[in-house]
Amino acid sequence: MPGERLTADDFTRSPVDCARGLVGARFRWNGCSGRVVEVEAYAAEGDPACHTFSRPSARRFVAAHPPGTAYVYLNYGVHWLFNILVAGPEGAGFVLFRALEPLTGVAAMRRRRARRDLRELCSGPGKLTQALAIREEAHGREFLGGGRCGLWREDPAGGIQASPRIGISRARELEWRFTLRDSPFLSAPAPGGTR
DNA sequence: GATGCGATTCAC
């Protein structure tokens, strides 16, 4: 049973707090849903790995949209990556969704992914957008209050681990990747300690 | 206008 629904207000703390607080949450998107088992935080200020560091367009996006807005972009010219905009007194940034534990709509996920194993459906930022059919049309959308999409708080039973973010070249020292401990649905094992 | 680089995934 999902807990209370998340609103834009839940994305007004720091990007790190928002990311950590999302682990375990139920994510629903147009008939599919999953448990959030892996996210990363990116800070608009002082984080060289964040798009805002080198992209004026990302800075314009942050300035022009409210917290809770979807930030979706094409990576490597191949994969759509899904983020949620964070904006508040503690700073702005993004939470990148990196992996889900599939819960409902599994047949559609399997069809879109052309994979059968549950662990191969949403175990990566590009995989989960393909499984849930999240594409560029979601970019800039306020989806938290929608009837078919949204997030619901849920206890991260098992605990949360913090570890370095994946696939970045800058600011590797920051442990801003948050994973549900021992989940078999992660994009990669988490080496970090309990947090 | 041309060049280089990715918050990745999958096949080889």
Next chain:
DNA sequence: TGAATCGCATCA
């Protein structure tokens, strides 16, 4: 281990 593939930033 390397190809696929393209928007955006940077430079000429």
